[in-house]
Amino acid sequence: MAEQEGLTVKKSNDFSEWYTQIVQKAELADIRYNVKGFVVFRPWAVKTMNNMFKVLEDELEAKGHVPALFPALIPESNFKKESEHVEGFLPEVFWVTKVGSDVEKLEEPLAMRPTSETAIYKMYSMWIRSWRDLPLKIYQRCQVWRYEGKATRPFIRGREFYWIESHDAFGTEKEALQQVKEDMKITENTLYKKFGIPFIFFQRPEHDKFAGAVHTYAADTIMPDGRVLQLPSTHLLGQNFSKPFDVKFIDDDKKEKYVWQTCYGPAVSRIFAAVIGFHGDDKGLVLPPEIAAVQIVIVPILKDGDTKVMKKVDDLYKKLKDKFSVTIDSRKEYTPGWKYNYWELKGVPLRIEIGPKDVKNKQMVLVRRDTGEKIIAKETDVKKVESMLKSIQNNLILKADKYFKKNICEIKKFDELKNVLEKKGGLIKIEWCGRKDCADDMKEKTNGGVIRGKIFDKEEKPKSTCINCNNKSKEVVYISKQY
Amino acid sequence: MAEQEGLTVKKSNDFSEWYTQIVQKAELADIRYNVKGFVVFRPWAVKTMNNMFKVLEDELEAKGHVPALFPALIPESNFKKESEHVEGFLPEVFWVTKVGSDVEKLEEPLAMRPTSETAIYKMYSMWIRSWRDLPLKIYQRCQVWRYEGKATRPFIRGREFYWIESHDAFGTEKEALQQVKEDMKITENTLYKKFGIPFIFFQRPEHDKFAGAVHTYAADTIMPDGRVLQLPSTHLLGQNFSKPFDVKFIDDDKKEKYVWQTCYGPAVSRIFAAVIGFHGDDKGLVLPPEIAAVQIVIVPILKDGDTKVMKKVDDLYKKLKDKFSVTIDSRKEYTPGWKYNYWELKGVPLRIEIGPKDVKNKQMVLVRRDTGEKIIAKETDVKKVESMLKSIQNNLILKADKYFKKNICEIKKFDELKNVLEKKGGLIKIEWCGRKDCADDMKEKTNGGVIRGKIFDKEEKPKSTCINCNNKSKEVVYISKQY
Numbered sequence: 001m002a003e004q005e006g007l008t009v010k011k012s013n014d015f016s017e018w019y020t021q022i023v024q025k026a027e028l029a030d031i032r033y034n035v036k037g038f039v040v041f042r043p044w045a046v047k048t049m050n051n052m053f054k055v056l057e058d059e060l061e062a063k064g065h066v067p068a069l070f071p072a073l074i075p076e077s078n079f080k081k082e083s084e085h086v087e088g089f090l091p092e093v094f095w096v097t098k099v100g101s102d103v104e105k106l107e108e109p110l111a112m113r114p115t116s117e118t119a120i121y122k123m124y125s126m127w128i129r130s131w132r133d134l135p136l137k138i139y140q141r142c143q144v145w146r147y148e149g150k151a152t153r154p155f156i157r158g159r160e161f162y163w164i165e166s167h168d169a170f171g172t173e174k175e176a177l178q179q180v181k182e183d184m185k186i187t188e189n190t191l192y193k194k195f196g197i198p199f200i201f202f203q204r205p206e207h208d209k210f211a212g213a214v215h216t217y218a219a220d221t222i223m224p225d226g227r228v229l230q231l232p233s234t235h236l237l238g239q240n241f242s243k244p245f246d247v248k249f250i251d252d253d254k255k256e257k258y259v260w261q262t263c264y265g266p267a268v269s270r271i272f273a274a275v276i277g278f279h280g281d282d283k284g285l286v287l288p289p290e291i292a293a294v295q296i297v298i299v300p301i302l303k304d305g306d307t308k309v310m311k312k313v314d315d316l317y318k319k320l321k322d323k324f325s326v327t328i329d330s331r332k333e334y335t336p337g338w339k340y341n342y343w344e345l346k347g348v349p350l351r352i353e354i355g356p357k358d359v360k361n362k363q364m365v366l367v368r369r370d371t372g373e374k375i376i377a378k379e380t381d382v383k384k385v386e387s388m389l390k391s392i393q394n395n396l397i398l399k400a401d402k403y404f405k406k407n408i409c410e411i412k413k414f415d416e417l418k419n420v421l422e423k424k425g426g427l428i429k430i431e432w433c434g435r436k437d438c439a440d441d442m443k444e445k446t447n448g449g450v451i452r453g454k455i456f457d458k459e460e461k462p463k464s465t466c467i468n469c470n471n472k473s474k475e476v477v478y479i480s481k482q483y
Numbered sequence: 484m485a486e487q488e489g490l491t492v493k494k495s496n497d498f499s500e501w502y503t504q505i506v507q508k509a510e511l512a513d514i515r516y517n518v519k520g521f522v523v524f525r526p527w528a529v530k531t532m533n534n535m536f537k538v539l540e541d542e543l544e545a546k547g548h549v550p551a552l553f554p555a556l557i558p559e560s561n562f563k564k565e566s567e568h569v570e571g572f573l574p575e576v577f578w579v580t581k582v583g584s585d586v587e588k589l590e591e592p593l594a595m596r597p598t599s600e601t602a603i604y605k606m607y608s609m610w611i612r613s614w615r616d617l618p619l620k621i622y623q624r625c626q627v628w629r630y631e632g633k634a635t636r637p638f639i640r641g642r643e644f645y646w647i648e649s650h651d652a653f654g655t656e657k658e659a660l661q662q663v664k665e666d667m668k669i670t671e672n673t674l675y676k677k678f679g680i681p682f683i684f685f686q687r688p689e690h691d692k693f694a695g696a697v698h699t700y701a702a703d704t705i706m707p708d709g710r711v712l713q714l715p716s717t718h719l720l721g722q723n724f725s726k727p728f729d730v731k732f733i734d735d736d737k738k739e740k741y742v743w744q745t746c747y748g749p750a751v752s753r754i755f756a757a758v759i760g761f762h763g764d765d766k767g768l769v770l771p772p773e774i775a776a777v778q779i780v781i782v783p784i785l786k787d788g789d790t791k792v793m794k795k796v797d798d799l800y801k802k803l804k805d806k807f808s809v810t811i812d813s814r815k816e817y818t819p820g821w822k823y824n825y826w827e828l829k830g831v832p833l834r835i836e837i838g839p840k841d842v843k844n845k846q847m848v849l850v851r852r853d854t855g856e857k858i859i860a861k862e863t864d865v866k867k868v869e870s871m872l873k874s875i876q877n878n879l880i881l882k883a884d885k886y887f888k889k890n891i892c893e894i895k896k897f898d899e900l901k902n903v904l905e906k907k908g909g910l911i912k913i914e915w916c917g918r919k920d921c922a923d924d925m926k927e928k929t930n931g932g933v934i935r936g937k938i939f940d941k942e943e944k945p946k947s948t949c950i951n952c953n954n955k956s957k958e959v960v961y962i963s964k965q966y
Contacts, residue, residue, distance in 0.1 A: 071522075
């Protein structure tokens with residue numbers, strides 16, 4: 001820690017380098033683990049991710065989900081039951097083929113789950129018998145493995161990531177559609193309200209759906225370099241899985257029916273990348289108080305032989321610790337200034353400084369991480385601490401919102417689209433003919449512009465021609481470069 | 484759920500069948516997943532296990548540990564670095580050898596972690612540079628995979644299980660020894676005080692250590708059939724791993740030294756088996772209030788057209804919900820009696836019954852799951868609810884203690900040992916010569932009696948001869964049949 005040094009690049013000048021530095025210097029992940037695409041998630045990131053998991057789990061449970069744990073290994077025969085699904089995921093599967101020393105072989109290869117539909121729905125076919133067993137709403141918190149072809153980056157994309165996947169089964173299509181909307185609400189209550197990440201749900205084009213889904217609705221956000229990052233997606237599976245997996249029930253009209261299904265998958269490790277990107281600044285990470293590994297750091301300003309400061313710091317700690325996550329940095333080998341930089345780099349939302357003058361005046365100095373604002377409060381004013389944390393939370397949301405909205409625009413001419421995608425990025429509203437080959441053509445010509453789909457539940461009627469091929473436009477969609 | 488039926492066997496008559504039934508009927512795990520040795524952990528078990536995880540994580544953090552997440556896959560070259568370790572674990576490893584469709588092969592086989600020393604210590608060699616970086620105390624909550632040869636049973640033994648593993652590094656041997664004692668204290672504060680599981684830490688004989696350890700100290704408990712179940716173990720690793728993994732630091736005397744290490748691994752899924760076994764009775768599961776998925780169930784006794792009962796139930800729920808985990812069972816399709824059986828099978832510690840008479844008398848009926856005792860309390864008496872839950876927690880610990888102590892004895896003659904191991908089980912104190920072949924001989928002659936080792940930190944001096952071979956005895960140890 002002694003060599004701790006700050007960021008040497010500005011976020012606005014070179015976001016990619018800024019991100020690399022923050023991951024390393026704030027000790028969030030270590031990329032030196034010797035399996036390609038796998039990283040070690042370090043304590044400061046894991047503490048914050050654990051808080052994020054808790055927020056998501058509480059919200060899922062409030063919406064009627066219960067937790068379960070399904071095996072990480074899926075027999076090849078399960079995995080291959082739904083044809084589109086296997087086509088989509090097969091190239092990314094890590095296969096377990098042998099055990100122990102070289103001699104023993106498994107009878108059937110086992111897939112390390114890239115996602116768990118084919119593990120879970122086999123069980124649903126045994127658990128669901130009657131309309132009384134529905135709806136069934138189960139989630140699991142786990143890690144998944146995908147042999148990514150694209151370049152990996154910590155949190156943004158890796159061959160191993162941490163997520164929650166919820167799998168819901170219903171008696172009717174209508175309830176399944178309702179669940180899709182509820183999943184979006186869950187996303188709003190967590191990602192937006194607690195993590196401060198704005199997003200829009202898009203219905204992905206046919207050629208970009210989750211393998212096996214009827215429709216995929218994915219939350220997209222915009223990173224500081226203008227590229228879009230896909231966050232949780234919710235999938236309407238219809239009866240595409242219940243038929244091959246034989247998930248049936250006797251309805252109250254005594255008829256046997258296949259269930260209607262949805263699934264939803266917030267990848268916490270990836271959402272954390274958005275937290276870093278949105279809120280961080282040139283001094284380092286800025287963590288929203290609702291999920292911060294530590295909300296408050298108390299830095300005593302000590303002079304030799306002064307015991308009053310530490311006494312006051314301890315008293316304050318006791319007053320705050322039941323309500324907030326607080327730490328005292330009383331290390332003797334570092335100066336207060338060094339500590340300020342250290343905790344700013346780590347993104348702790350609120351710093352409290354206490355020196356001899358503050359003891360004398362019965363006060364404390366509160367410093368906000370987001371704005372740098374410094375105020376003096378009475379030493380007993382716990383309410384001020386609380387309101388300041390709330391204010392930081394709200395300010396981060398507002399700032400994120402402002403950035404997000406500023407980076408959505410509408411463009412009608414292809415040359416301009418190309419230019420904006422190149423220079424500024426963001427989400428760009430266009431009209432499109434709806435053909436996959438036209439989308440592919442645009443992607444090539446714009447050096448990576450990808451159609452995100454149309455905004456869920458928003459009527460935006462096409463009025464003109466496709467921005468690329470000039471044929472009649474079929475949909476109003478959004479396009480962006482992406483991670 | 485309609486077919487819910489109680490246990491059809493008494494715990495004291497046939498524990499094995501009782502355990503099988505409780506796992507199925509209380510919906511704790513499903514053994515029908517189609518990979519051998521892998522089960523699905525169902526919501527009721529996972530909710531309780533999540534509470535157990537939280538208790539353990541809080542305690543580990545209170546003792547200075549921080550969480551991290553290391554990859555699930557370990558390169559063969561890491562895995563083989565410590566010779567005893569690889570010898571011990573190799574037969575149990577699931578190997579990933581290929582990815583995607585058949586064409587792509589990995590350059591190096593990857594082991595699914597059976598335990599993470601060889602993943603973690605490679606990183607420690609990069610993270611630890613100076614005495615300032617020590618002690619380093621990190622834990623991870625994860626699942627591990629071991630190709631078990633022995634018969635598997637849900638929670639007791641499986642090829643996939645859920646645990647926490649903590650890995651600590653120190654500058655001196657003394658601190659490492661101190662950590663072993665702290666790990667035992669952590670075990671007491673969690674397993675004993677919160678989960679109600681008594682145990683004794685034994686120092687395992689040389690031939691039964693963790694592969695690669697200097698010493699292994701394992702907590703043993705006694706299941707209701709008299710067989711011993713091994714619970715968390717803490718291992719003094721000395722410098723056995725720091726040398727092959729090159730984990731060195733510059734001490735404050737400027738000299739380069741290898742670190743001293745310990746590791747500790749509470750397997751929550753297995754500890755849950757002990758929770759089932761110790762506290763359960765002929766009506767089903769009994770969950771200790773400190774970890775129960777649900778602490779209180781309120782059962783309204785409804786008559787048609789009566790709205791007062793539900794109003795009172797809702798008021799009570801609101802009064803209790805911030806302090807306790809409470810659920811209301813207002814299902815119309817079941818009778819109160821059916822519900823009593825249902826929640827008794829599920830092990831909810833406290834039931835509150837509310838009927839028209841209770842509305843009239845401004846009272847509630849509290850029924851303890853552990854003793855069946857029924858008392859009437861004032862409807863406002865939240866303190867009574869709290870004290871009853873405390874009393875249930877304490878009573879479960881006392882009962883478990885009593886059973887545990889009753890099943891420890893001392894035996895001096897081999898024939899008697901054989902007889903007691905056969906008929907009653909438990910932990911039996913004997914004198915032993917210390918030779919592995921004598922232990923093997925005893926195991927065969929007693930049909931599975933295994934030496935657990937000597938009690939940690941307790942002076943028990945041998946005075947006589949080995950119970951089996953009659954040579955001079957070297958140690959006072961304990962023997963038992965085991966899971």
